[in-house]
Amino acid sequence: MSGKAGIIGLGLIGGSIGIALREAGWSVVGQDLYEERENLALEMGAIDKVGTMDTVDIAFVATPVSNVVAAVRQALDEGAKAVTDVGSVKGSIVQQINSPQFVPGHPMAGSEQEGIRGARGDLFRGAAWVLTPAEITGDDHFAKVRAAIVEIGADVVVIDADSHDELVAVVSHVPHLTAGALMRIADDHSQEHRPLLRLAAGGFRDMTRIAAGHPGIWPDICIDNSDAI
DSSP: OOOEEEEEOOSHHHHHHHHHHHHTTOEEEEEOSOHHHHHHHHHHTSOSEEOOOTTOSEEEEOSOHHHHHHHHHHHHHHTOSSEEEOOSOOHHHHHHOOOTTEEOEEEOOOOSSOSGGGOOTTTTTTOEEEEOOOTTOOHHHHHHHHHHHHHTTOEEEEOOHHHHHHHHIIIIIHHHHHHHHHHHHHHHHHTTOTTHHHHOOHHHHHHHGGGGSOGGGHHHHHHHTTTTO
């Protein structure tokens, strides 16, 4: 399967989706709030051109959680045939989008690298990619999105939105917050005990590696998934 895809949001995930789809033979159009990211996505080969979601077979919304609903509606308004997102909280998004063309999703993949410069085509190979279709989601739209995700190497997991939010709180959200808290504690104590960070061994590095990711996404996630967290 190949076709024309669109991406709204050209960061780490959006850029990696674009690279992976183009490697699989798709034509990819993309857009971002920042022209610098659009230009970099072009240079890196993540997209073929900058443009709207008009007539794309699938639009991937790869924005921060707080912008997903608006971006999904934008993609639908611009003429995307099917739309999916990559938001790490699903319940609140599903409640606000009432369209058979929308297939909510969340790839369980990432990197401590930040932004489009960390994008790579193999990011999703072997990774779980959750889809949380609502009752209104069209079977043909779901099948189209699922096939594209499988084509770029991910393993599709289908669950309902509420179960997704509870499970990712355990395996993703709380571990990230814990890593951030541990780094803050270590930083506070390093001011008093200068050798502290020099003593940190592999266990400390393993537990805090994910704290190096983009901190700006976490306030929205914590707010939207506060009950599960």
